[in-house]
Amino acid sequence: MNIRKGQIEDMAAVLELIQELATFEKEPEAVVVTVADLERDGFGPNPLFHVFVAEVDTEAKNNNNSKEIVGIALYYYRFSTWKGRTIHLEDLIVKESMRGSGLGLALYTEIFKQAQKDKVRRVEWNVLDWNTPAIKFYEKSGAKVLDEWRVVQMDEAGIEAFLNPKKLI
Incomplete structure (x- = not known):
């Protein structure tokens, strides 16, 4: 398993995981965001969000190893009038087949490493x-x-x- 910063070419896999979360939360029709939205809003000079992806090695059909994104932690920066700069963890998603593997904890930990690196005073989520x-x-x-x-x-x-x-x- 590998945790890394998400890249623009990862957004189709990110959207698949967002849809899986919506299904888990019993709102599969609620997702209206598109790959184009994610690409536009997550990259460029002023990204609105950042994402860590968890990937695992998979055996491809041609016997070459490839990587599959099986989890994400999508976050953005906020400002608290009491605390200053904070991180909001919008979603932490692990593919159902990979739950219990430690990927969720690894992504969760990465968010707090980022918070410590950025010297934010709070991480919050729902x-x-x-x-x-x-x-x-x-x-x-x-x-x-x-x-x-x-x-x-x-x-x-x-x-x-x-x-x-x-x-x-």
């Missing part, structure tokens, strides 16, 4: 309340799951309705 194995893992690692905070979101329809309330009449 976890679904029904994902008990993940919650237990995070708590065992020393993370605090903040029960008193609620995630707030507004989707495209909500934004439109808020900005143009007369259209609803």
